[in-house]
Amino acid sequence: MPFRAILFDIGDTLWHSRSAPPPAEFRRLAAERAAAALAELAIAHEDPATVARTAWTAMEEAMRHARATDLIEPDYGEVSRAALHAIGLDLSRDQAGWLLESTYISGIEGGKAPFDDARDVLLTLRDRGFLLGAVTNRAFGGERFRADLRDAGLDIGWDVEAVSVEVGFLKPHPAIFEFALERLRVEPAEALMVGNSLAEDVAGAQRMGIAAAWRESPPDATGVHPEYTFTELCELLAEPDLQEAAR
Numbered sequence: 043m044p045f046r047a048i049l050f051d052i053g054d055t056l057w058h059s060r061s062a063p064p065p066a067e068f069r070r071l072a073a074e075r076a077a078a079a080l081a082e083l084a085i086a087h088e089d090p091a092t093v094a095r096t097a098w099t100a101m102e103e104a105m106r107h108a109r110a111t112d113l114i115e116p117d118y119g120e121v122s123r124a125a126l127h128a129i130g131l132d133l134s135r136d137q138a139g140w141l142l143e144s145t146y147i148s149g150i151e152g153g154k155a156p157f158d159d160a161r162d163v164l165l166t167l168r169d170r171g172f173l174l175g176a177v178t179n180r181a182f183g184g185e186r187f188r189a190d191l192r193d194a195g196l197d198i199g200w201d202v203e204a205v206s207v208e209v210g211f212l213k214p215h216p217a218i219f220e221f222a223l224e225r226l227r228v229e230p231a232e233a234l235m236v237g238n239s240l241a242e243d244v245a246g247a248q249r250m251g252i253a254a255a256w257r258e259s260p261p262d263a264t265g266v267h268p269e270y271t272f273t274e275l276c277e278l279l280a281e282p283d284l285q286e287a288a289r
């Protein structure tokens with residue numbers, strides 16, 4: 043197939059959790075950061091661990107709900123503001139969003155590591171002339187996410203970065219794929235989506251007319267048939283359809 047662009051999921055496709063700290067350590071770090079954030083806001087609260095847990099739980103709950111319903115990204119600042127208000131903290135939406143984000147343990151610190159061949163595969167595909175896009179579901183975007191990508195060696199000069207919380211829609215919603223295609227100026231049939239989720243990456247892409255390559259993982263959907271299947275990213279480089287980008 044004459045592809046011009048390759049879209050990549052990030053989590054468990056390009057990086058994975060290799061050495062995540064145990065949950066208790068995550069909670070300890072989050073509480074420490076909530077305490078620092080509260081101090082910076084000059085707001086007193088006797089139990090920063092509860093503050094961190096309250097904001098985080100509300101965020102996860104909103105995310106789960108969105109994933110199970112309309113796939114529209116919640117306003118996490120507002121979600122956090124409302125949850126913290128309920129335990130007696132009066133913060134603005136921006137303050138609450140910032141506090142939530144400051145408790146987030148991400149990237150290498152959170153145990154994320156790139157797959158060993160990820161950077162080489164991306165750079166080789168770039169050399170072969172393909173446009174490269176990241177299409178990822180994440181509740182935190184912005185500079186923090188870009189720094190995490192950099193730390194993992196995955197800052198390969200993406201032609202588009204479609205981050206759900208920035209775009210406003212979660213995979214498999216068509217809008218996040220449309221966002222990527224429009225910015226790349228490619229048609230669905232000219233793109234390949236690479237990811238580990240049958241439900242989000244493969245089915246989401248295929249519904250848009252985008253072919254999909256599935257990184258074999260515990261299946262999260264039935265009746266979904268990817269056009270390509272692989273276990274290691276480097277196998278993509280041997281795929282006849284990916285030897286050279288279409289013009």
Ligand SMILES: [Mg+2]
Pocket residue numbers: 051052053054055237238239
């Ligand atoms: Mg994934």
